[in-house]
Amino acid sequence: QVQLVESGGGLVQAGGSLRLSCAASGRAASNYFMGWFRQAPGKEREFVAGIYWSTGSTSYADSVKGRFTISRDNAKNTTYLQMNSLKSEDTAVYYCNAARTGYYSGRPSGNTYWGQGTQVTVSS
Numbered sequence: 001q002v003q004l005v006e007s008g009g010g011l012v013q014a015g016g017s018l019r020l021s022c023a024a025s026g027r028a029a030s031n032y033f034m035g036w037f038r039q040a041p042g043k044e045r046e047f048v049a050g051i052y053w054s055t056g057s058t059s060y061a062d063s064v065k066g067r068f069t070i071s072r073d074n075a076k077n078t079t080y081l082q083m084n085s086l087k088s089e090d091t092a093v094y095y096c097n098a099a100r101t102g103y104y105s106g107r108p109s110g111n112t113y114w115g116q117g118t119q120v121t122v123s124s
Contacts (some may be wrong), residue, residue: 002026002113004096009118012086016122020081022115028045032113033102034072034079038092038120042109045095047106049081059103063089086124093117 008020020036035050049060049070057072069082079096095117100110 002032002098004098004113004115006094006096006115006118009094009120010039011121014086014122014124015086016051016086017082018086018097018120019083020094020118020120022079022081024077024079024096024098028075030074032098032100033100033108034070035097035099035103035108036070036079036081037057037089039095039117040089040092043092047103048094050099050103051079052102060073061106086120086122088122089117090120090123094120 005023012018030053033050033052035043036048038048039045047061048064051058051070051072051095067085072079096115097108098113099108102109
């Protein structure tokens with residue numbers, strides 16, 4: 001079992017920045033791929049970024065490449081999503097995810113856990 005707690009959402013103007021945090025706890029949390037997904041009103045949940053805890057290798061959705069950065073602090077068991085140059089279309093509930101075997105076609109694979117979500121609102 002892996003528990004995930006997100007923080008850091010809020011309201012920001014277009015062009016601004018926010019950093020989301022996801023604290024992971026539980027057995028073998030360090031063996032999971034960690035990712036961020038988002039869901040805007042009326043839309044499906046979509047993959048944003050992922051990182052493999054052990055190696056630090058990352059992947060991003062095309063819509064956020066060059067603007068968002070995913071990272072992790074192994075000592076704190078925490079994953080971060082630094083979001084820069086935010087746009088109104090980034091407005092969504094952002095969810096932290098732990099996936100045992102990674103992300104394929106934007107979907108988590110293997111045992112999967114979700115955080116409760118944090119709202120990000122970008123005003124234009």
